[in-house]
Amino acid sequence: MKTSFLTLLLACFTLIGCSNKNAQNDSPDDSSGPLVIDDLPPLMDGDSHPEHGPHGGELIELGKEAFHIEMLHGTGSVAMYMLDGSAIEPVAIEASKLTVSLKHDNEVRSFDLAADPQADDASGKSSRFTSTDAEMDHWMESGAEGAVIVEIEGKSYTGKISHDHDHDHDHDH
Known part of the structure; x- marks a missing residue:
């Protein structure tokens, strides 16, 4: 990743250095002035969300990072939090439950997580879903x-649930 970033940066400097002429400079051959890069978009590191959700849970991507679900388990219950594309802010949706389909030891089963609105959720909406x-x-x-399918603002999203507890964050989006 660092090599491709450096290559991209070098290519940008080369292209700008070869094709841009400083408008304040009358001589096109004078390169003694500083190189100014004001018109380039900011470079992204390719991973615009945190590794874990705000509650420390695993993240599930929805719709090419349009939304995320944070999943917590291991306490005898399971909770899923709907989050925005940055995986930081809660997103309350109009759903009474989320259904999760899981496969374990060649057995497939569906589980429901009931809406469990948080204090800041609008009436009739929930950003938290839980199961005991x-x-x-x-x-x-x-x-x-497995997978979770959720409808947000009239559009259906599917999130893949997979576990890598030795997660080193080398995933591609």
Whole structure:
């Protein structure tokens, strides 16, 4: 990643140095002035969200990072928090539950997480969904994989649930 960033940066300097002429300079061959790069967009590091959600949970991407779900488990219950594209701010949605389909030891099962609105959620909306199903929590702790499908503002999003507890953050988006 660092090599490609440096290559991109070098290419930008080369292209700008070869094609831009300083408007304040009458001589096109005079390169003694500083190189000014005001018109380039800011460079992104390729990963515009944190590794974990605001509650320390695992992140699930929805719609090419349009939204995220933060998932917490391991306490006998499971909680999912709807988050914005930056995976920081809560997003309250009009849903009474989220349904998660999981596969564990060649068995497939669906689990429901009921809406459990937070204090700042608008009436009739929720950014938190919870389940006290100990079996779901056990499946999550045992590395079950699956998907969650959620509708946000009339559009359906699918998030892939996979576990890598030795997660080193070398994922591609």
